[in-house]
Amino acid sequence: MSKITSLADLKRIKDEVQSKLKLRENSDNPERLVQVKVGMATCGIASGAKEIMKYFVEEFEQQAVDAVVTQTGCMGYCYAEPTVEVILPDKEPVVFGFVNKHKAEEIIDTYIKKGELIDGIIPITFKTIDE
Amino acid sequence: MKTISDHVLDIIQNSIRANATLIEIIAEEDKKNDICVLKITDNGCGMNKEVLAQATNPFFTTRKTRKVGLGLSLLKQNAEMSNGKFSLLSEVNKGTAVEARFQYSNVDRPELGDIWNTLYLTMLGNENLELKYEHRTNKGSFKFSSTEIRNTIEGVSMQQTDVREAIIDLIKNNITDIQ
Numbered sequence: 341m342s343k344i345t346s347l348a349d350l351k352r353i354k355d356e357v358q359s360k361l362k363l364r365e366n367s368d369n370p371e372r373l374v375q376v377k378v379g380m381a382t383c384g385i386a387s388g389a390k391e392i393m394k395y396f397v398e399e400f401e402q403q404a405v406d407a408v409v410t411q412t413g414c415m416g417y418c419y420a421e422p423t424v425e426v427i428l429p430d431k432e433p434v435v436f437g438f439v440n441k442h443k444a445e446e447i448i449d450t451y452i453k454k455g456e457l458i459d460g461i462i463p464i465t466f467k468t469i470d471e
Numbered sequence: 472m473k474t475i476s477d478h479v480l481d482i483i484q485n486s487i488r489a490n491a492t493l494i495e496i497i498a499e500e501d502k503k504n505d506i507c508v509l510k511i512t513d514n515g516c517g518m519n520k521e522v523l524a525q526a527t528n529p530f531f532t533t534r535k536t537r538k539v540g541l542g543l544s545l546l547k548q549n550a551e552m553s554n555g556k557f558s559l560l561s562e563v564n565k566g567t568a569v570e571a572r573f574q575y576s577n578v579d580r581p582e583l584g585d586i587w588n589t590l591y592l593t594m595l596g597n598e599n600l601e602l603k604y605e606h607r608t609n610k611g612s613f614k615f616s617s618t619e620i621r622n623t624i625e626g627v628s629m630q631q632t633d634v635r636e637a638i639i640d641l642i643k644n645n646i647t648d649i650q
Contacts, residue, residue: 343644346641347615349641350620350641356633357633378596380596381484382481382545385481390480390588397592397635408630409596411593413488414536
């Protein structure tokens with residue numbers, strides 16, 4: 341396998357992929373997609389959120405889960421970083437704290453695939469730190 | 472922040488919060504002159520004089536979710552601990568420019584880190600952001616823009632395994648070739 345160093349190399353890979361790719365039914369329908377947002381503020385980065393984000397991307401592809409992974413800023417749960425917000429279609433967003441690779445796997449296998457709630461959810465409090 | 476790559480990811484988040492649509496990053500490793508430079512420029516909303524003066528204060532932040540803002544102060548600390556310099560310029564409605572200089576041979580200079588992952592994840596997580604990256608060393612330079620990458624892979628998702636690995640490899644190989 342030759343090393344990929346130019347845009348032409350990238351285009352070659354993309355062409356190979358496109359000819360093999362099956363059309364995904366949900367790809368044009370954002371409300372039907374699972375959205376995963378990984379907290380990527382200073383506290384998140386320092387706690388290894390980047391690796392967690394990469395892990396989610398890799399696992400979703402591996403397991404053919406229709407999901408969009410994005411970064412988000414500080415959600416205020418710095419003590420529980422890395423944090424991940426998961427929005428299943430038609431459900432309320434749920435935030436998980438202390439997400440390591442093991443927890444991420446659990447979130448994918450149990451919450452995203454089966455819809456079952458698991459430990460480690462940070463409840464929504466409607467008060468700020470001052471109150 | 473253990474690596475330059477982590478700092479880049481962190482500062483980029485500031486630019487994204489400032490609604491930047493273009494972020495330019497220049498990373499320069501000049502072993503001959505014993506300098507390492509990291510420049511990040513954005514076209515976000517910028518800061519006025521009062522905010523700019525406070526930006527590197529760890530206890531100052533414009534966020535509402537918490538009371539500390541560590542990103543810039545950590546970068547400034549690392550630059551100064553490595554016998555380097557830190558500068559921050561900003562203009563309202565024009566943008567912000569961060570420059571951190573480090574002494575290359577200094578034991579406290581953070582390593583480059585996996586900048587290819589940082590750049591890939593940033594492009595993945597921010598579809599409408601134009602990211603330009605340039606890496607310069609004594610052996611050569613490499614640059615790319617997110618626009619070029621997106622145009623090249625048009626029609627296929629950036630998350631797709633082969634495409635994802637190809638993008639990360641492209642960046643990683645080009646940077647390692649000039650180390």
